[in-house]
Structure formats: structure tokens, C-alpha cells
Amino acid sequence: MANAFTGVDFYDMDSLLSEEERAVRDTVRAWVEEHLMPVIGEAYIEGEFPKQLIPGMAELGFFGANLPEEYGCAGLNNVAYGLIMQELERGDSGIRSFASVQGALVMYPIYAFGSEEQKKHWLPRLAAGTDIGCFGLTEPDYGSNPGGMITTARETKDGWLLNGAKMWITNGSQATVSIIWAKTGSVDDTKSIRGFIVPADTKGYTAKDQKGKLSLRASDTSEIVLQDCLVPRDAILPKSGGIKSPLMCLTQARYGIAWGGIGAAMACYDEALSYSRERVMFGKPIGQTQLQQSRLADMLTEITKAQLLTLQLGRLKDAGTMIPDQVSLAKRNNINMACEAAREARRLLGANGILAEYHSMRHMANLESVYTYEGTHDMHTLILGQAVTGLSAF
Amino acid sequence: MKVAVCIKRVPDMDLRFAIGSDGKALDPAGLKFDIADFDGYAVEAGLRLVEQAGAGEVVVVSVGPAAVQETLRKALGMGATRAIQLEAAAIPFDGMAVAAALAAELKDGGFDLVLFGRMATDSANQTVGPMTAHLMGVPCVTAISKLDVADGRGTAERQLEGAAETVTFPLPAVVTIDEGLGRPRLPSLKGIMAAKKKPLDVRPAQLGTASLTVDHIALPPDRPPGRIIGEGADAVPELIRLLQTEAKVL
Structure with missing residues (x-):
């Protein structure tokens, strides 16, 4: 087998990185070499996300690593965060996708648009990998044009009632919580798009693996259906607003x-x-x-x-x-x-x-x-x- | 439990390297440096000892120029409590020079154990640990693969050729570590951030006298190309003759 991966650095990029950025890169690189490379080939052929790797990734702090320490994250700068993504994708795009979704598409919106209670409740759990998240934006007929979405959220006396379908959702089947984007107004009102934190065990929420992929086979890609899915009033991300x-x-x-x-x-x-x-x-x-x-x-x-x-x-x-x-x-x-x-x-x-x-x-x-x-x-x-x-x- | 771990910054010998123009050292161009392999195991052993004891500290110590601070911070990122750089313009080749500096620093430090890797992966001298023990006037056990500490005594296992030896010794002591105690943990991302805030003291190294100098180093000769001595059964007598007289394996 080949020697351990030592990177590609023809222009002495290392000299442009801080000691801490290099240290982060080296930790992720070593983790990928030791834990991901031995299992990725088989995971890919089997079409399975290697779930057993989640606790190790969480323990080293790979999820939401550029978010603040007060929420259980590593508080890295964005270059160090980018280097984590680089090294994970050196192993496999599916594993990087998992970490991207958890950090940038689930933890980030809670951090940016959530209430303090939502942040304190969800971010440490997502950083620790005890909760896994997914991001429900794309719909079967609205990919490049997400503003056209037809998923709706209607305010009722008991909370928000969500209806619609989401597709191509990374981590969808294994997620314990989903950030769902829906229109609270009419279907042509993109300003009414809001984000909702929807636990996967909510009644009316179902996720199903999308089968037959010839790409990202070591990643979970799913379809999510929301049928009269009722979430509490405080499930809305209060600072979200519009596309x-x-x-x-x-x-x-x-x-x-x-x-x-x-x-x-x-x-x-x-x-x-x-x-x-x-x-x-x-x-x-x-x-x-x-x-x-x-x-x-x-x-x-x-x-x-x-x-x-x-x-x-x-x-x-x-x-x-x-x-x-x-x-x-x-x-x-x-x-x-x-x-x-x-x-x-x-x-x-x-x-x-x-x-x-x-x-x-x-x-x-x-x-x-x-x-x-x-x-x-x-x-x-x-x-x-x-x-x-x-x-x-x- | 108070543990010191002495670590060395060494070039990564897995990368391609060249010998410098003076013929006495590696060409620094393109070299990457890291904590010596066995020293990483020693840091891990120190962390586990203190974790098991439930209280105490792991102090990492390194002799050398400012660059060794990066290596010390890696150990801090793994979880060591604080670090000491014994500043020297270069890392001396002679183990006695290094051991004198370490012993001067550590002898009154109140450490229960002073750990080393069993050898540095660049110089492979295996001398600094035992020499430091001698200068500190404490027992030394080398190349251990298992270590238990209880009631002021240590029990260590050493792997010998075809046998395992168990030794006991009073603390304080110096112990040099082989691989068996557990793979070094990776510095977590939070650990890397925390390392920046941990104490790293810099003091001049009180180096001992160096008696050894490297005369020159050379790469191993290229392996001679293989050769075909014949084909089929006819070649067997010649093959046996060469295995007896040239390869000397029969």
C-alpha cells in the first residue's frame, strides 16, 4: 500500500498557515488516515455511511468547529475550518458532506437565526454528535430555484403545521433533527420563508433513503415527507426571514x-x-x-x-x-x-x-x-x- | 501523581530527505518535524497515569531552539498541563549534554515519574533517559510496554526476545516507554485551542559537556540489482551455491 498521505505543497503553503491551523490540519489528516481510509472502500461498495466514525469525529471536535466554544464547539477560525473539510474530503466527499451538513447547514442556522435557548439546547448536542442533523431546503421540483418551494408552515393554535416534501437531503435518514425551510405565506412569497427545527420523531415526519446512487455511496441521501407535521411555536428560528x-x-x-x-x-x-x-x-x-x-x-x-x-x-x-x-x-x-x-x-x-x-x-x-x-x-x-x-x- | 515527559522534536523520517552539504546533518529543506514516535507514546502514558490517579499534572519538557515550542504545544494539545522549553541553539547530539540539562531542571521538581520515549527516532541513541536517571540519582527502567503505579512503587513489564520481564522499583524513577502502553491520542481541536493558553516556560538549558560529535552520515548503499542465474531445474545447483556462499542463508 501507499505511504501515509503527506499532502501536496508545491508552493510552501504551510508557511502561510499558522501553527494552530497546521495542527488542526494534521489532526484531521491523521484521523482520516487511521480511521477513515481503512473502511471507506467497503462502505462505498456497500452503500453505507460509516456511522461508527461519528463519535470519534465529535470527540476531536470536527462538527461546527468554527462556532464559539461557549456552545461546545472548538472556536476555530475559518481557515482551520476549511482545512478540516479539505482533509475529510481527501478521504471521501460523503464524509465531508456529513460534516458540512452538520456544521454549516444545521449548527450554523441555529447559531445565526436561533434563540439563545435553541442555541444552548441544540449546539452542544450537535457538536457532540449525540444529535445528527439534516437540512431540508431542496424539493423535488425546486433545486436551483429554492425560492419556488411549495412546502408550507401554517400557524395554528397548537404550533406550526408543516406540509411538503424535501429531496436530496444529506444525512436525512440518520438525522435526529432537521432544519426545515417552509413558506409561512403564499407560495409566491419568498420573503415568507422561515426555518424550523423539527425533531425526526415528530408525528408526520418521515425520511426514506434514496436508492440507486452511483455517487456519494458512503453518504446518506434521503427524501423527507412532512404530512401535517406539527411542531411547537418555538420551533421556528426567530431570526430567519426570507430566502x-x-x-x-x-x-x-x-x-x-x-x-x-x-x-x-x-x-x-x-x-x-x-x-x-x-x-x-x-x-x-x-x-x-x-x-x-x-x-x-x-x-x-x-x-x-x-x-x-x-x-x-x-x-x-x-x-x-x-x-x-x-x-x-x-x-x-x-x-x-x-x-x-x-x-x-x-x-x-x-x-x-x-x-x-x-x-x-x-x-x-x-x-x-x-x-x-x-x-x-x-x-x-x-x-x-x-x-x-x-x-x-x- | 506528578509526571514529567521529556520529548524531542525530530524530522519525519518517512518523508524523502537528503544529507546536507556538510555531510554531518540532514538537509533541512523540505523536512517536516514532529514529536518523536516513542515520545508520543510517553506523553500518552503520562496522560493516562494522571487520569487514572484522578489528580496531578503532566509536564512536558524539551531541549532545543524556539521551534521545539511547536512540539511542546502539540503535547499540550493532547492534554499535558504545562510545558518547559530548555532553550539551546540546537539539540545536542550527545545524550549527556541533554541529560545534564534535563536532570538540572527535573531533580528538585517533585516528580513521581520522569518518562521518555525509549529512543528518539532520528538519532536512535537510547541514552538520554538512562543518563538523566543517573544524574538525578533515581532508578531507571528502559523500554517498558506496561506500567502500573501503586503505594509509591512502580511495576513495569519489558518485552525481551521471546520473554516478558516484570520489574518493580521505588518512585521517583525514570522510565523509557516502548509502544505497548497505548497509541498516542490525537490533539483534539479544542485541545489545540486550549494549548495556546497553557503555561510554556522558557529557561536556558544547562547543557552538559558534549564529548561526541557526528563525523559524517551517509545513506545506505543502493541495493544491487537482481540477476537471473538460469532457468528451470538446471539453475538449482547454482542457486544453492550462491545461497550458501554469497547470501550465506543456507
Whole structure:
């Protein structure tokens, strides 16, 4: 087997990281090597999220790590948070997705839009992994256009009555609590969108695995149905208001995904480089051929560019000056880059590249989902188009 | 229970490395540094001893330049209580120089146990622990794989070739740690943040006299290429002859 993963650092990126950021990265990297890599291939083939890893991830503080210590979180800066996502996705996009959803899409909205009681109740439990969360925004007919959602929340004397269906929900089946986004007004009133904390054991709430995935197989993806699902009045996130609220959550998640793409690309490059040195064809290592060197040079170049761009994005986020359009650029660039790197690595690996024993094809298949979720590549193209022209094409 | 753990900052020998132009040390370019492997086990052992005792402290100590503070903070991130850097321009190669500094620091510290890794993964001298014990005037047990402490005495197990040896000794004592006591825990993210706020004292190292100097280091020679001595049964006599006379395994 290959040596332990030591990262890809052609431009001495380490010198741009603080000691604490490197230490966080090293902890996650070591955890992935020791606990995730031995089980991920089989989990992927079996189509099972490796649940047994949750307590270890929680104990080390991987969930909501950039939220404050007073709520049981690690209180890291956003660069360190990004490095966690990078290293988790070096292992598998599904595992990174799990942590992204728990932190950026469940803990973040409770932190940003919740009451103090909600924060004190939910955040420590979610950080400790004793509760698992999911984020119910996307609907069967409303993916890139979440503002069109038809899930409703009606205020009654007993509380809020939720009705609707959500689809492509990461962690849906294993979640004990869900952040559900619904319209409290008419279906064309996007300003009436509010968030609700819905425990999974609420009557009228059901989650069902989506079967037949050829991507993110080690991740739980589910459909959620809300049928006269009654939650207390204080289940609403009081500071949520309009489509902007879930989009703010998505900005957090996409920020982590941008880092994650680097991790997946590094894993593929590392595997391809190692294989190219060892695999002998026509009497010499394939790494000594120009075609494979071209692949490796392209991968290294694109990874290095993404590293520098994403670190600066993190520094802007920590300075409080990052704008969502910049996150779109990074998510769009990095995931597309990772898709290309995974495909080229798989090709360099030849026939061996289709085996689960190697990682590039698993990453390649995973990244097709990542390319499509959290704002498709095309939507981010249009967001950037709008940002520079001032003209919306969607 | 008061435990000191002496740790060394070493280059990661799993990465590719080169010998520097002076031929006496590794080329620092591209090296990554970390706590020496067995020293990580020693930190883990110290943390477990104090956790089992329910009270006490784990003090991590390292000799060397400012860079060793990063290694000390890693141990603080794992859960050590406080750290001491014994400042020296470089980490001396001669174990006696290091042991003198450590003994001077630790001898009046009131420690029940002073732990070391059984050897540093770069120099592999295995000397600093025993030398420190000698200078402190306390017993020393080396390369232990199990350790229990009760009523002012320690009981340690050592793995020998084909046998296990159990020794008992009075505290305070110096013990050097092999792998058996439990894998070093990873610093948690909260631990990493907390480490920044824990005390890290810096004092000049009272280094002992160094008698040893590295003359030169060299990489092992490349393995000679394999060769084909023949095919089928006809090749067997020659193969046996070479295994007897050249490889000397028969």
C-alpha cells in the first residue's frame, strides 16, 4: 500500500498557515488516515455511511468547529475550518458532506437565526454528535430555484403545521433533527420563508433513503415527507426571514466545499503520482513518459492555484469581508478542477483505476454530485456572470 | 501523581530527505518535524497515569531552539498541563549534554515519574533517559510496554526476545516507554485551542559537556540489482551455491 498521505505543497503553503491551523490540519489528516481510509472502500461498495466514525469525529471536535466554544464547539477560525473539510474530503466527499451538513447547514442556522435557548439546547448536542442533523431546503421540483418551494408552515393554535416534501437531503435518514425551510405565506412569497427545527420523531415526519446512487455511496441521501407535521411555536428560528436565510447557510457550506475539492484532488494526484513511479510499462515507470507527466503537471498546477485562491478566500472570511460571489468562484473552480484531476488520475491508473482498492474513481464518481449540489457549476457560472455584468441570466 | 515527559522534536523520517552539504546533518529543506514516535507514546502514558490517579499534572519538557515550542504545544494539545522549553541553539547530539540539562531542571521538581520515549527516532541513541536517571540519582527502567503505579512503587513489564520481564522499583524513577502502553491520542481541536493558553516556560538549558560529535552520515548503499542465474531445474545447483556462499542463508 501507499505511504501515509503527506499532502501536496508545491508552493510552501504551510508557511502561510499558522501553527494552530497546521495542527488542526494534521489532526484531521491523521484521523482520516487511521480511521477513515481503512473502511471507506467497503462502505462505498456497500452503500453505507460509516456511522461508527461519528463519535470519534465529535470527540476531536470536527462538527461546527468554527462556532464559539461557549456552545461546545472548538472556536476555530475559518481557515482551520476549511482545512478540516479539505482533509475529510481527501478521504471521501460523503464524509465531508456529513460534516458540512452538520456544521454549516444545521449548527450554523441555529447559531445565526436561533434563540439563545435553541442555541444552548441544540449546539452542544450537535457538536457532540449525540444529535445528527439534516437540512431540508431542496424539493423535488425546486433545486436551483429554492425560492419556488411549495412546502408550507401554517400557524395554528397548537404550533406550526408543516406540509411538503424535501429531496436530496444529506444525512436525512440518520438525522435526529432537521432544519426545515417552509413558506409561512403564499407560495409566491419568498420573503415568507422561515426555518424550523423539527425533531425526526415528530408525528408526520418521515425520511426514506434514496436508492440507486452511483455517487456519494458512503453518504446518506434521503427524501423527507412532512404530512401535517406539527411542531411547537418555538420551533421556528426567530431570526430567519426570507430566502436569504437558507442562502446564507449555503454560503457557509459552499465555502467548506471549496476546500473539500482541494482535498479530493490532492488524494487523486497523490495516488496518481505514487502509481506513476511504481507502475512499469515498456521497461520503465509510466511516470517517465511524457503523457503521464503532462497529466501530473496539470493536476499539480491546478491544485496549487486552488490552494492559494482558497486560502485567500478563508482570510477574507476571517476578516469579515468575503462576499458570496467569491465563494461561488471558489466552489465552481475547485470542484471542476477536482473532477478533472480525478478523471485524469483514474485514467493514469489504467485498468487498476476502476478498482475500489484505489481511490480516484470513487472520488471521480463522488465529485459528480459535488459538481451538481450546493449550487450547480452552471448556477455558479451565472452568479459570477451576474456579479460582473450586473445583469441576471436566471 | 506528578509526571514529567521529556520529548524531542525530530524530522519525519518517512518523508524523502537528503544529507546536507556538510555531510554531518540532514538537509533541512523540505523536512517536516514532529514529536518523536516513542515520545508520543510517553506523553500518552503520562496522560493516562494522571487520569487514572484522578489528580496531578503532566509536564512536558524539551531541549532545543524556539521551534521545539511547536512540539511542546502539540503535547499540550493532547492534554499535558504545562510545558518547559530548555532553550539551546540546537539539540545536542550527545545524550549527556541533554541529560545534564534535563536532570538540572527535573531533580528538585517533585516528580513521581520522569518518562521518555525509549529512543528518539532520528538519532536512535537510547541514552538520554538512562543518563538523566543517573544524574538525578533515581532508578531507571528502559523500554517498558506496561506500567502500573501503586503505594509509591512502580511495576513495569519489558518485552525481551521471546520473554516478558516484570520489574518493580521505588518512585521517583525514570522510565523509557516502548509502544505497548497505548497509541498516542490525537490533539483534539479544542485541545489545540486550549494549548495556546497553557503555561510554556522558557529557561536556558544547562547543557552538559558534549564529548561526541557526528563525523559524517551517509545513506545506505543502493541495493544491487537482481540477476537471473538460469532457468528451470538446471539453475538449482547454482542457486544453492550462491545461497550458501554469497547470501550465506543456507
